[in-house]
Amino acid sequence: MDKKLMTIDLNSRILLEKAEKDGVETMYDRKIAMKSQCGFGLQGGCCRICGMGPCRITPKTPRGLCGADVHTIVGRNFARMCAGGTAAHSDHARDIAHTMALTSREGNYKIREEEKLIELAKDWGIETEGKDIYDIAHEAADVALMEFGKPYGTSIFLKNAPAKRQEIWKKLDIEPRAIDREIATVMHSTHIGCCADIDSLINLSLRTSMADGWQGSMIGTKFSDIMFGTPTPQQTEANLGVLEANQVNIILHGHEPSLSEMIVLATEDPELVALAKEMGAEGINISGMCCIGNEITMRHGIKIAGDFHQQELALVTGAVEAMIVDVQCIFPALSRVADCYHTKFITTSKKAKITGSIYMEFKEENAYQDALQIVREAVLNFKNRDKSRVLIPELKSSATVGYSVDAIIKQLDRVVNVEIDKQGTIKPLVDVIKSGTIRGVVGVVGCNNARVASNLAHTTIMKELIKNDILVITTGCGASAAAKFGLMKKSAAKKYAGKGLATVCELVDIPPVLHMGSCVDCSRILDVASAIANFVDMDISDLPLAGVAPEWMSEKAVAIGTYIVASGIDTYLGVMPPVGGSSRAVEILCGELEDQVGASFTVNENPEELAALIIADIEKKRVHFEKIY
Ligand code: SF4
Ligand code: MSK
Known part of the structure; x- marks a missing residue:
């Protein structure tokens, strides 16, 4: 397999060549080394749900040891994928809701969109007349947090869907109740000896995923807009060409705007900018990768360094002082790639510690101070950059986002x-x-x-x-x-x-x-x-x-x-x-x-x-x- 044909991005192709010269292994090498992938896994026909397994379904062994057939095994695996995805989006939303509970006039997190908050609060039946906006925010946070574990009722957002859609959901019993409950129900139903009916397993998958879209993700998006601003059209640039040869390059990678918003602020801190100059850089250049790249470009026009498949290649440029990550879609391989260059690979969340990274915990309660410390670490690292090993590919494109x-x-x-x-x-x-x-x-x-x-x-x-x-x-x-x-x-x-x-x-x-x-x-x-x-x-x-x-x-x-x-x-x-x-x-x-x-x-x-x-x-x-x- 020709590695260069595994991506159509010309920057990536250039950096794949550099990685080879630098002796750095990337996902593309691992893909080639893995040759053909497991057919049972690809088809969903392998079960590891209990300790009697793994059971693999073949024409000669059409049932697992417990008697589960391929439909049950595939259905259970699919339902668990939906539960995993729902958990990831919704746990992100839970943290955003906790951040909303921390908002205050004097604090790090403020309400930027008062009208939007009031509109949402009214929709949720929260009294808003004559109330301080921060009291409304805290009540809204409480309501949102109840969506994760409320004992009765269904998602608070469903009523905004067309009436005919709501009827369909009711009839099929796929109205999500509480987010955690839907995830727990799938984990329970897919335990050995529980649900063994493919129609029901898919029905459960629908309801859990509905808890993602019509509950967790909606809370995440709406609260992020209220706290950090609803995106508006912004000019930006995208691809690894946004890295700057003469500046401290910081890449943010992951998903949480509560971290990235603070890091963005910290990179504007006059003392840190002065420190960057002291280190011989012209300034601090921040860019984003994966979804955090999307969040900060939508709200601030911050440049997009690249996507999921470019995370290792960004470090291969040799020009990144720090890759700061929080949760989701982060290759554990980054610690090995960072070791080949001067890059500091900084993890910040207890939920996503990675062996070989530098762990600097980010706590919302101490957000700005934590962000300043993390950025300082990156700035101080500029002096360690080996210019002879830097290659920033030229390509980048302008874009209007937001x-x-x-x-x-x-x-x-x-x-x-x-x-x-x-x-x-x-x-x-x-x-x-x-x-x-x-x-x-x-x-x-x-x-x-x-x-x-x-x-x-x-x-x-x-x-x-x-x-x-x-x-x-x-x-x-x-x-x-x-x-x-x-x-x-x-x-x-x-x-x-x-x-x-x-x-x-x-x-x-x-x-x-x-x-x-x-x-x-x-x-x-x-x-x-x-x-x-x-x-x-x-x-x-x-x-x-x-x-x-x-x-x-x-x-x-x-x-x-x-x-x-x-x-x-x-x-x-x-x-x-x-x-x-x-x-x-x-x-x-x-x-x-x-x-x-x-x-x-x-x-x-x-x-x-x-x-x-x-x-x-x-x-x-x-x-x-x-x-x-
Ligand atoms: Fe095998 Fe059934 Fe256990 Fe799955 S649950 S591993 S099919 S015995
Ligand atoms: S980051 S889930 S690779 S879109 Fe949201 Fe990109 Fe997919 Fe992760």
Whole structure:
């Protein structure tokens, strides 16, 4: 296998060559060394749930020792993936809610969006009249924290979905109750000797994933906006070319804005800037990777260093003083790569300690002081940089990012419909979809996956969609790919988009691919879908919308795909999940769910074919949409 063909990013290819010269092993080497992967694992047909196993299903051994068949084994594995993803997003949200409880006028964390908080508080039945905004914030934090373990009732957000959708959820019993409860129920039901019925296991998977999308992730996104600001359009740059040869380079990697917001502030501290100069640097250059890159670029225009597959390569530049990480999607391999250069690999969360890293705990209670200390460590490290080993590849692309739902509505309203609609509703977007100028809206989300060439499926599918007048909204590492490959430039509309979409983009002054945030922010996609459906008085499944995860890899992505389907949006995957061993699981996920929730999964590992399927399905949805709206 030619390593260079495993990524289409030219910066990555240059750094892979350098890594080889420097004797540094990367994910791409490990992928080659691993040769073929385990067929049982790929198909989901291996069970390790109890100590009698592992049990592997073959034609000669069609049942595990307890008698579980392949459908039960695949179903249990799938449900546990959904629970893992839901736990990751929601535990992130729990910390954000705890941070909300710490907000104060004098403290590190403040309320930036008072109106948004009041609106949310009212929606949650919190008395707001005559109350101090921080008292409201603390009450809202309490309500949010109860969503994790409340004994009765269902998610507080469900009522915002279209009435028809709510009925479907009720009928199927997939309304999430408390977040922790759904995760615990899946772990219980998938214990040896519990649920052994594939239909039920998938139903449980839907409900747990709903707790991710319609509970945990929504809390995470809404509270982050209230505390750190709702994203607005920002100019930025993306790819490893954003590193600076003469500055202290700090890369933030992970997911928590409570850490990154403080680090960003700390890099502006005059004393630390002076210290950087003392060390011989011209200043401090901060950039982000993976979803934290998305969070800080959406709110501050901070540059995106790269995506999931570029984390080791960033260190191979030899120009990074510190890689500061918190939780999720962090390669343990970073400690070994950092050892080959002067880079300090700094872990900050008790939840994600990594052997070989420098552990500097970040506590929200002492946030700014902790951040100052961490940044100081990076700045002091500049003197250790070996200039002879530095190679910063040149490529980077400009991008306009920061399209929260509010920002999209504002942008459309400002230009298209200022006379008719002064309220700031979704009407202008509905109008352009209805007229057919834009054929539909597709969310392209998710990670990079070493089973396919990095960035190839993301960029191919996005280009095909916009060429066919489909507006693309994107989150996570898909968004980083779009930014790196120039699809978030406003000029990309003219270059790549069909006539209808290009006209709208020009009129409204937006790029054809809109950056909506981190993987947690897929909850924004649910907000847009619900807003459109409520506006036209339809169900979400009636709308020309789709979700795609062309290069997904994480359990979080499985949970996202599952809640997007449960919400009535067809979801397309570019990598097969480990369910192929059970014909029944495939039948349900890729077929029967359509009858239950009005949407299902489609898998195709050829990006052109996948894009063609999406476009054809969007056109089919349009026929229905045009008939009833
Ligand atoms: Fe084997 Fe059943 Fe135990 Fe799984 S739960 S490892 S199938 S005996
Ligand atoms: S970081 S979950 S690789 S999108 Fe959210 Fe990127 Fe996927 Fe991690």
